[in-house]
Amino acid sequence: MSNVAAQVPADHLMGVYNRAPVAFDRGRGVRLYTEEGVEYLDCMAGIATCGLGHAHPRLVDAVKRQAEKLWHVSNVFRIKEQEALAKRLTDASFADVAFFTNSGAEALECALKTARKYHHANGQPERIDVIGFDGSFHGRTYATINAAGNPSYVEGFGPRLPGYVQVKFGDHDALKAAIAAPTTAAVLIEPVQGEGGARAVPDHCLRGLRDLCTEHGVLLIFDEVQCGLGRTGQLFAHEWAREAQPDIMALAKALGNGFPVGACLATAEAAKGMTTGVHGSTYGGNPFAMAVALEAFDELSKPETLAHVREVAGYFAQQLEGLKARYPDVIVDIRGRGLLIGIKLVPNNRHFMVWARDEKLLIAGGGDNCVRLLPPLIITQAEAHEAIEKIERACETARTEMQKASPQ
Numbered sequence: 001m002s003n004v005a006a007q008v009p010a011d012h013l014m015g016v017y018n019r020a021p022v023a024f025d026r027g028r029g030v031r032l033y034t035e036e037g038v039e040y041l042d043c044m045a046g047i048a049t050c051g052l053g054h055a056h057p058r059l060v061d062a063v064k065r066q067a068e069k070l071w072h073v074s075n076v077f078r079i080k081e082q083e084a085l086a087k088r089l090t091d092a093s094f095a096d097v098a099f100f101t102n103s104g105a106e107a108l109e110c111a112l113k114t115a116r117k118y119h120h121a122n123g124q125p126e127r128i129d130v131i132g133f134d135g136s137f138h139g140r141t142y143a144t145i146n147a148a149g150n151p152s153y154v155e156g157f158g159p160r161l162p163g164y165v166q167v168k169f170g171d172h173d174a175l176k177a178a179i180a181a182p183t184t185a186a187v188l189i190e191p192v193q194g195e196g197g198a199r200a201v202p203d204h205c206l207r208g209l210r211d212l213c214t215e216h217g218v219l220l221i222f223d224e225v226q227c228g229l230g231r232t233g234q235l236f237a238h239e240w241a242r243e244a245q246p247d248i249m250a251l252a253k254a255l256g257n258g259f260p261v262g263a264c265l266a267t268a269e270a271a272k273g274m275t276t277g278v279h280g281s282t283y284g285g286n287p288f289a290m291a292v293a294l295e296a297f298d299e300l301s302k303p304e305t306l307a308h309v310r311e312v313a314g315y316f317a318q319q320l321e322g323l324k325a326r327y328p329d330v331i332v333d334i335r336g337r338g339l340l341i342g343i344k345l346v347p348n349n350r351h352f353m354v355w356a357r358d359e360k361l362l363i364a365g366g367g368d369n370c371v372r373l374l375p376p377l378i379i380t381q382a383e384a385h386e387a388i389e390k391i392e393r394a395c396e397t398a399r400t401e402m403q404k405a406s407p408q
């Protein structure tokens with residue numbers, strides 16, 4: 001423990017982010033520009049958030065229209081835009097009801113509370129345990145860091161919350177035993193792990209998980225904050241595994257395309273404990289957020305948007321496999337699903353992000369020494385080709401740097 005007095009940082013911001021020394025002034029489509037006019041190809045999209053790219057005309061219009069009409073009213077009144085979005089989301093999914101939030105973590109908070117309250121309403125208040133997986137990420141609230149259990153995110157914040165059980169990704173026996181425990185309330189899983197390094201849960205495992213949960217009266221929660229809303233080429237990532245619908249699902253990120261919106265969707269049965277007064281939010285689902293999300297959802301859910309994602313994702317996958325073959329000393333593995341792409345590297349992933357940025361390409365980091373490509377879903381094949389060329393040049397730099405560091 002240091003006794004040295006803290007320095008006030010020049011930017012007066014809490015130093016919780018490892019920020020790159022670059023600031024953007026404006027964006028359009030898949031491009032971001034600094035004040036000096038330097039152009040970057042954005043294959044990060046605010047970490048899978050700007051699915052429709054920057055300054056999408058339909059969303060700009062929606063913001064302008066709603067700004068002049070109505071920003072905010074309390075949830076103690078009916079909000080027509082909220083009802084409209086709830087109808088759209090539930091029509092398009094397994095769910096019957098929605099609760100709107102301002103972020104992904106809040107959507108997960110609602111999901112966790114909904115699951116525990118369900119068992120409480122069923123006369124089984126002892127069912128409080130939520131099973132999570134290593135490598136998962138569900139946000140930074142107290143509940144969500146405990147649910148994900150990443151040691152570096154929980155350390156220093158006092159005792160771990162009770163009721164969170166960790167299972168190793170892929171350890172089926174441990175998972176079966178945990179689900180069968182009489183205190184288990186729910187299983188929480190990302191159908192494709194994002195921050196964990198773009199790890200997709202195999203379809204048959206998702207189906208097996210669904211069956212096990214049903215058999216033991218345990219609720220299944222999908223965190224589709226990052227992998228949902230078209231990112232994998234299906235509206236929801238779990239749709240790839242037919243017959244593997246959750247009871248509860250968290251969404252956010254692309255739902256507002258950068259406007260802060262999240263949603264917790266649930267079946268009427270799973271949500272039966274969520275009665276008047278048990279949960280709420282000041283801003284969640286306000287007319288402003290809903291007006292933007294309605295337009296974004298309409299674009300994201302179009303069959304042609306999803307078909308486009310599958311097509312460009314196929315191109316990326318094929319090109320990246322080619323790069324892996326040409327740079328086996330740099331690239332270990334290509335993984336993920338759709339446009340949630342992971343590249344597992346030999347060199348340090350943070351260094352690789354800098355080499356990519358030197359090529360004016362923005363990519364995200366990820367667990368297991370991966371970098372993630374999370375471009376706007378509207379990226380064209382020509383733009384994807386440009387991204388591949390930049391990644392190839394970053395691979396060249398990586399090779400040169402690694403040779404310099406350990407010459408033969």
Ligand SMILES: Cc1ncc(COP(=O)(O)O)c(C=O)c1O
Pocket residue numbers: 047102103104105106108137138139140190194195223224225226227252253
């Ligand atoms: C899978 C997943 N869940 C939850 C969250 C938390 O979302 P937010 O940062 O909006 O709270 C994230 C954010 O990266 C995420 O990727």
